[in-house]
Amino acid sequence: MHVVPLPALADNYIWLLHDDSRQAIVVDPGEAAPVEAALQSRGLTLRAVLLTHHHADHIGGAGRLRDTYDVPVYAPNDARIDVATHRVADGEILRLQYPSAHFEIIAVPGHTLTHIVYAGEGVLLCGDTLFSLGCGRLFEGTPTQMLSSLQRLASLPGDTLVCCGHEYTAANGRFAQTIEPENAALKQRLDEVARLRADHRPSLPATLSSELACNPFLRVDSANVIEWCRQHGAANDSVARFAALRSAKDVFRA
Numbered sequence: 442m443h444v445v446p447l448p449a450l451a452d453n454y455i456w457l458l459h460d461d462s463r464q465a466i467v468v469d470p471g472e473a474a475p476v477e478a479a480l481q482s483r484g485l486t487l488r489a490v491l492l493t494h495h496h497a498d499h500i501g502g503a504g505r506l507r508d509t510y511d512v513p514v515y516a517p518n519d520a521r522i523d524v525a526t527h528r529v530a531d532g533e534i535l536r537l538q539y540p541s542a543h544f545e546i547i548a549v550p551g552h553t554l555t556h557i558v559y560a561g562e563g564v565l566l567c568g569d570t571l572f573s574l575g576c577g578r579l580f581e582g583t584p585t586q587m588l589s590s591l592q593r594l595a596s597l598p599g600d601t602l603v604c605c606g607h608e609y610t611a612a613n614g615r616f617a618q619t620i621e622p623e624n625a626a627l628k629q630r631l632d633e634v635a636r637l638r639a640d641h642r643p644s645l646p647a648t649l650s651s652e653l654a655c656n657p658f659l660r661v662d663s664a665n666v667i668e669w670c671r672q673h674g675a676a677n678d679s680v681a682r683f684a685a686l687r688s689a690k691d692v693f694r695a
Contacts, residue, residue: 442458442527442540442563442564442647443458443459443460443461443540444456444457444458444560444602444646445458445459445479446574446604446643446645446646447475447476447479448475448500448608449470449471449472449475449645451536451608452469452607452608452609452627452647453469453498453499453607453608454604454605454606454608454610454643455468455469455470455471455472455475455476455502455568456465456469456604457476457485458540458542458562459464459483459485459540459670460540460541460619463484463485463486463611464486464487464539465467465480465485465486465487465540466487466488466489466490466491466537467487467489467490467491467506468490468491468492468493468559468566469491469492469493469499469566469568469606469614470490470499470501470502470503470506470679470694471497471498471499471500471501471502471660472501472502472627473502473503473505473506473509474502474503475508475510476502476506477659478692479493479616480514485505486539487506487510487512488512488537488539488540488649489509489512489513489514489515489537490503490506490512490513490514490515490571491514491515491516491535491544491559491566492514492515492517492522492525493557493558493559493566493567493568493569493570494522494553494555494556494557494568494569494607495521495522495553495555496551496553496569497621498606499548499569499606500516500522500524501620503566504524506525506683506688507658508511508524510530513526513527513606514526514527515527515528515529516528516529516536516578517529517548517555517556517557518530518555519553519555527647529546529557530546530548531546531547531548531557532545532546533546534546535559535695536651538558538616540611542561542562543561543562544559544560544561544562544566545559545560545561547559547560547593547594548590549567549570549590549591549593549594550571550581550586550587550670551570551576551577551579551581551582551583551586551587551588551590551591552568552570552576552577552578552579552580552581552582553580553581554581554582556568556569556570556577556590558570558571558660559595560594560597560601560603561609562587563600563601563602564602564646565601565604565649566602566604566612567594567603567604567605567606568605568606568690569595569605569606569607570587570590570591570594571591571605571652571656571658571659572604572605572606572607572609572610572613573605573609573610573634573644573645573647573652573658574602574609574610574611574614574616574617574618574627574630574652574656574657574659574688575609575610575612575613575617575658575690576591576687578684578687578691579687584680584683584684584687585680587683587687588661588680588683591658591659591665591683591687593594594649595649595653595659597649598649599648599649599650599653600650601648601649602636602646602647602648602649603646603647603648603649603652604646605645605646606630606688607642608643608647609634610611610634610644610647611631611638612645612695613656613690614627614630614631614634614655615693615695616657616689616690616693616695617655618631618657619695620657620665620666620669620686621657621660621663621665621666621695623641623665624654624665626651626654626655626685627655629630629652630654630655631649631659653686657686658683658686658687661679661682661683662679663687666682666686667682669687670682670686673685673689689692
């Protein structure tokens with residue numbers, strides 16, 4: 442499966458996946474035009490649209506793609522996603538015939554209460570739950586919910602490609618460095634990101650193993666993160682540490 446990030450809107454990525462027979466799916470199309478252009482330039486046939494959550498920058502182009510290409514739109518059970526043709530839920534396996542692909546549906550409340558991700562074919566299509574070197578804001582869920590969601594994703598194979606919804610990696614990395622300034626893996630990742638962005642290339646996808654080594658929101662039980670949280674009065678348990686990290690990130694400017 443070929444995995445292509447399509448830049449959209451201000452800093453979104455729409456994920457385009459296609460096989461060698463040029464059968465394609467798209468994930469979280471915040472607008473239709475980048476998808477239409479990619480399909481035409483690559484000679485691809487769109488077969489399905491997958492949505493992770495209801496925010497407009499992730500579903501804004503889904504209706505037009507559904508109607509233009511007569512394809513199904515898979516989404517969580519949320520009335521705010523009125524473009525959906527099929528609803529999917531936690532624990533289900535989405536089996537697509539064209540392209541031939543299987544994705545496990547994982548419920549990840551936190552950013553929104555009905556957020557889901559699609560995991561399979563070596564990729565994690567994670568919307569706004571997990572970012573490279575960060576995680577989504579808690580617009581609807583609680584720290585307990587979001588940490589549990591992230592821990593579920595952290596249990597996936599380390600070579601899984603993390604396909605996030607936004608190009609936030611450099612900014613997230615600046616925050617991560619304030620938590621673990623001596624983290625060598627983090628420094629290496631940020632050097633890589635700087636080179637990629639200087640060449641106007643996406644910093645994504647990243648491997649899950651890299652995120653486990655660098656992303657403070659996946660490292661709430663690591664010694665360095667515990668020490669940072671202790672200094673900020675929140676070392677008692679993993680949820681308190683996660684909440685302290687998320688609160689600090691919400692107001693971080695650098």
